[in-house]
Amino acid sequence: MATRPGRLPNLRVVADSVEELRASLKMLAEKEVLVGFPEDTSARTDAETKSPVDITNAALGYIHDNGAPEQNIPARPFMVPGILEARETLTRQLTSIARDVLLRRGVGAVDEGFERVGLRAQFALRKKINEGIPPPLSEWTLRDRARRGRVGAMWELAWREAGAPATTELAKPLIDTGQLRNAINYVVRLRRNRRT
Numbered sequence: 308m309a310t311r312p313g314r315l316p317n318l319r320v321v322a323d324s325v326e327e328l329r330a331s332l333k334m335l336a337e338k339e340v341l342v343g344f345p346e347d348t349s350a351r352t353d354a355e356t357k358s359p360v361d362i363t364n365a366a367l368g369y370i371h372d373n374g375a376p377e378q379n380i381p382a383r384p385f386m387v388p389g390i391l392e393a394r395e396t397l398t399r400q401l402t403s404i405a406r407d408v409l410l411r412r413g414v415g416a417v418d419e420g421f422e423r424v425g426l427r428a429q430f431a432l433r434k435k436i437n438e439g440i441p442p443p444l445s446e447w448t449l450r451d452r453a454r455r456g457r458v459g460a461m462w463e464l465a466w467r468e469a470g471a472p473a474t475t476e477l478a479k480p481l482i483d484t485g486q487l488r489n490a491i492n493y494v495v496r497l498r499r500n501r502r503t
Contacts, residue, residue: 331408334417342428342493354484364490389435425493436488439475
């Protein structure tokens with residue numbers, strides 16, 4: 308388009324989405340994804356009686372993640388290792404959210420993006436538990452599980468009695484009833500003011 312010097316071509320504003328971009332950037336800065344044991348999934352029930360028990364999944368997760376030597380419970384970390392194994396994927400997804408905001412895909416892109424990040428983080432922690440975190444279960448724990456009909460524990464006991472080394476393949480530590488693993492969830496929420 309040729310114009311005379313000093314004159315601008317005729318410009319027409321088709322859409323002004325600055326406010327929408329501002330709103331999306333604000334939402335991006337104000338939201339966070341938390342993964343672990345939200346309060347609504349933290350209650351536990353006795354596997355046999357189905358009645359509530361005193362310890363929550365959050366407390367049990369902490370104990371298993373860090374260990375409780377005074378109770379002969381070894382540390383079987385799954386929270387940080389699970390997230391670290393998924394770090395590359397999570398970083399890509401967070402980058403994608405920022406790109407969607409800059410491409411003005413709206414505040415919905417922020418919510419959808421954080422939901423994807425939460426699901427991926429939840430999956431990573433559950434997968435880590437499913438892998439069978441060492442050390443292998445003690446013989447006492449295996450016998451207790453076998454008494455309650457857990458086939459993997461029966462197989463692991465037979466495996467060891469045959470002279471094979473202890474494994475986490477047949478009887479997975481941290482998975483007895485599945486309540487702990489299945490309680491891992493995520494929440495997307497507005498950031499809370501944190502005091503240092």
